[in-house]
Amino acid sequence: MTDSQSSTTRPATISDVAREAGTGKTSVSRYLNGETHVLSVDLRQRIEAAIARLNYRPNQMARGLKRGRNRLLGMLAADLTNPYTVEVLQGVEAACHALGYMPLICHAANEVEMERRFLQLLTTYRVEGLIVNALGAEEDVLRPLRGAGIPAVLVDRTVEGFEADLIGLDNTDAIETALAHLVAQGFDAIHFVVQPFEHVSSRRVREAAFRAALAARGLAVPSTVVLDLNEPGAAAAALADVDARIDDAARRGVRAALFAANAPVALAIARHLRARFGAAWQQQAALLSIDDPEWAELIGITTIRQPTYEIGYKAVEFVHERIDGAAGDVRVAMLPGELIARASTAS
Amino acid sequence: MTDSQSSTTRPATISDVAREAGTGKTSVSRYLNGETHVLSVDLRQRIEAAIARLNYRPNQMARGLKRGRNRLLGMLAADLTNPYTVEVLQGVEAACHALGYMPLICHAANEVEMERRFLQLLTTYRVEGLIVNALGAEEDVLRPLRGAGIPAVLVDRTVEGFEADLIGLDNTDAIETALAHLVAQGFDAIHFVVQPFEHVSSRRVREAAFRAALAARGLAVPSTVVLDLNEPGAAAAALADVDARIDDAARRGVRAALFAANAPVALAIARHLRARFGAAWQQQAALLSIDDPEWAELIGITTIRQPTYEIGYKAVEFVHERIDGAAGDVRVAMLPGELIARASTAS
DNA sequence: CTGTTAGCGCCTTCAG
DNA sequence: CTGAAGGCGCTAACAG
Numbered sequence: 001m002t003d004s005q006s007s008t009t010r011p012a013t014i015s016d017v018a019r020e021a022g023t024g025k026t027s028v029s030r031y032l033n034g035e036t037h038v039l040s041v042d043l044r045q046r047i048e049a050a051i052a053r054l055n056y057r058p059n060q061m062a063r064g065l066k067r068g069r070n071r072l073l074g075m076l077a078a079d080l081t082n083p084y085t086v087e088v089l090q091g092v093e094a095a096c097h098a099l100g101y102m103p104l105i106c107h108a109a110n111e112v113e114m115e116r117r118f119l120q121l122l123t124t125y126r127v128e129g130l131i132v133n134a135l136g137a138e139e140d141v142l143r144p145l146r147g148a149g150i151p152a153v154l155v156d157r158t159v160e161g162f163e164a165d166l167i168g169l170d171n172t173d174a175i176e177t178a179l180a181h182l183v184a185q186g187f188d189a190i191h192f193v194v195q196p197f198e199h200v201s202s203r204r205v206r207e208a209a210f211r212a213a214l215a216a217r218g219l220a221v222p223s224t225v226v227l228d229l230n231e232p233g234a235a236a237a238a239l240a241d242v243d244a245r246i247d248d249a250a251r252r253g254v255r256a257a258l259f260a261a262n263a264p265v266a267l268a269i270a271r272h273l274r275a276r277f278g279a280a281w282q283q284q285a286a287l288l289s290i291d292d293p294e295w296a297e298l299i300g301i302t303t304i305r306q307p308t309y310e311i312g313y314k315a316v317e318f319v320h321e322r323i324d325g326a327a328g329d330v331r332v333a334m335l336p337g338e339l340i341a342r343a344s345t346a347s
Numbered sequence: 348m349t350d351s352q353s354s355t356t357r358p359a360t361i362s363d364v365a366r367e368a369g370t371g372k373t374s375v376s377r378y379l380n381g382e383t384h385v386l387s388v389d390l391r392q393r394i395e396a397a398i399a400r401l402n403y404r405p406n407q408m409a410r411g412l413k414r415g416r417n418r419l420l421g422m423l424a425a426d427l428t429n430p431y432t433v434e435v436l437q438g439v440e441a442a443c444h445a446l447g448y449m450p451l452i453c454h455a456a457n458e459v460e461m462e463r464r465f466l467q468l469l470t471t472y473r474v475e476g477l478i479v480n481a482l483g484a485e486e487d488v489l490r491p492l493r494g495a496g497i498p499a500v501l502v503d504r505t506v507e508g509f510e511a512d513l514i515g516l517d518n519t520d521a522i523e524t525a526l527a528h529l530v531a532q533g534f535d536a537i538h539f540v541v542q543p544f545e546h547v548s549s550r551r552v553r554e555a556a557f558r559a560a561l562a563a564r565g566l567a568v569p570s571t572v573v574l575d576l577n578e579p580g581a582a583a584a585a586l587a588d589v590d591a592r593i594d595d596a597a598r599r600g601v602r603a604a605l606f607a608a609n610a611p612v613a614l615a616i617a618r619h620l621r622a623r624f625g626a627a628w629q630q631q632a633a634l635l636s637i638d639d640p641e642w643a644e645l646i647g648i649t650t651i652r653q654p655t656y657e658i659g660y661k662a663v664e665f666v667h668e669r670i671d672g673a674a675g676d677v678r679v680a681m682l683p684g685e686l687i688a689r690a691s692t693a694s
Numbered sequence: 695c696t697g698t699t700a701g702c703g704c705c706t707t708c709a710g
Numbered sequence: 711c712t713g714a715a716g717g718c719g720c721t722a723a724c725a726g
Contacts, residue, residue: 066717
């Protein structure tokens with residue numbers, strides 16, 4: 001009984017298996033690649049036994065080197081702290097599983113430098129495709145991909161000057177649905193709150209759609225509140241602005257409604273209002289948010305839930321097709337959101 | 348001007364660079380590996396230029412194949428939905444960056460099958476080390492690692508029969524601190540709620556520590572409530588049990604305190620109590636939880652915050668040392684938690 | 695200082 | 711049905 005599994009032994013190679021099975025590497029390779037019908041039963045069994053005995057696992061790296069493809073699929077996430085991202089991730093993982101890819105997840109943690117670095121890495125590891133939830137609009141950060149000829153699909157946001165398939169929420173429709181709900185509930189002082197949006201396409205679209213939807217109804221369009229969560233000072237000012245609008249409405253005897261462009265914004269607002277008004281803050285202002293984080297139900301916030309799983313799944317299908325050589329125009333898939341009405345917007 | 352960056356061109360190789368620079372592959376390799384002082388200024392510049400011109404990036408796979416190490420570090424996460432995991436991840440990423448590893452993140456999404464599959468994959472990709480936040484206690488799932496001689500470090504939980512470095516929260520101390528807080532606030536009907544814990548060491552330790560801490564104070568030790576979040580039926584029963592205890596205490600004119608073993612449990616409880624008592628549910632029962640998710644502050648829940656970032660960072664340092672050949676006994680690092688007192692446990 | 699020569703582990707013609 | 715030989719992109723002795 002040889003100690004073939006000792007942790008000091010270096011992993012068995014295909015040659016080891018061949019020797020152990022008393023055959024050549026070619027046959028082992030054939031076995032590994034499922035060309036099992038080309039092998040005599042006897043040989044196949046010997047190989048099987050040898051593999052088991054040596055606890056052999058083919059080295060993917062070597063395989064990739066030879067075949068020119070390694071089944072690695074990169075996923076660059078801007079912010080895993082955002083539940084949205086994790087949910088998308090689940091779809092990505094499921095699709096990777098189904099299509100035989102190994103997802104290589106990289107988390108930029110909201111830092112452009114990280115994003116750049118990971119993109120480099122992903123490139124040097126020769127991932128076959130990439131799913132990008134980009135941080136900034138910097139097209140040059142994505143340039144390496146072009147050079148390496150790695151197909152990419154954008155999730156949630158486009159990147160200025162970077163042509164690629166895009167998949168995300170149908171923002172215009174989502175905003176329209178949400179606004180219709182608010183209006184139906186009788187709100188007329190509705191304020192849009194969003195993180196700095198010039199450089200993030202989805203935020204830009206949402207903001208524009210909100211204004212358009214308001215205008216289409218002949219309602220006044222209050223200025224958009226920009227809430228920069230990365231700048232404490234600016235954030236405080238923005239929240240003060242929110243406060244003012246709430247007070248304004250209150251003076252007119254109405255309850256203001258706040259429309260958060262995404263969950264992080266909604267959380268910041270909720271925290272602030274709770275600090276200001278106490279646990280019963282929702283009596284002072286209504287809140288609606290795009291994204292449906294776990295705490296939304298906990299405190300009864302109306303939301304637009306994104307089809308996150310589908311977004312992730314489809315994203316992988318898109319790159320997969322590109323990897324398989326699909327040429328053709330850039331595709332855009334905009335999936336519909338779903339309104340989850342809760343107490344925060346009850347009239 | 349050649350179209351060296353066209354997306355149809357296959358990535359440049361070291362040979363291409365050598366040819367372009369009019370030299371041999373060796374020199375290029377030396378350049379890549381920073382042995383820059385061994386090269387004549389002229390040659391170095393030619394290589395530099397060639398690399399830039401061809402937009403060359405060394406193929407990590409090939410490097411890894413040759414050197415026997417690929418700088419890949421696996422991280423197997425049981426549940427990215429749990430904020431704890433994401434926070435640990437941030438520490439892992441930072442440490443990987445600092446030590447020159449590429450983190451390969453795998454998400455088992457609470458499915459043992461996934462866990463097994465990823466472990467296989469990680470093995471075939473020959474990651475140099477692995478950080479495991481294991482799902483179950485199945486030692487055999489981790490067996491492949493042994494066979495491949497891949498060093499691993501466990502995060503948060505041990506695995507029966509699997510010897511490896513461990514890093515996580517000092518559960519005993521955390522429980523003691525939290526309980527002391529509750530007692531100081533005047534609570535005496537304190538109930539521990541935890542997911543099925545036989546197979547998860549951290550839960551087991553917490554449960555035991557809770558009972559011990561209670562007993563040490565001469566207080567009665569109510570039976571532990573087991574809340575299985577994956578079994579709707581069982582979960583409902585457990586929550587009914589919680590209800591009964593709250594009612595019991597109420598009959599005695601006191602407010603029961605619920606001690607959640609982690610954030611998912613706390614969330615389930617909070618949701619349930621809100622559904623039962625409405626927004627003011629906290630007047631009916633106190634709640635304290637280990638883990639400090641973002642919504643804890645939002646609704647004012649007292650928590651024990653884990654040093655998640657440090658846990659992740661140190662985990663990487665641990666494997667790194669093992670990869671570097673450090674032998675020696677299994678190490679255990681238990682980091683202290685921090686009590687964040689909020690309104691939910693005010694007396 | 696620089697280039698030549700072997701492989702790393704695997705797959706893929708191409709002959710048996 | 712089976713095996714030997716060559717090469718994927720890169721590094722690591724060896725020579726110059």
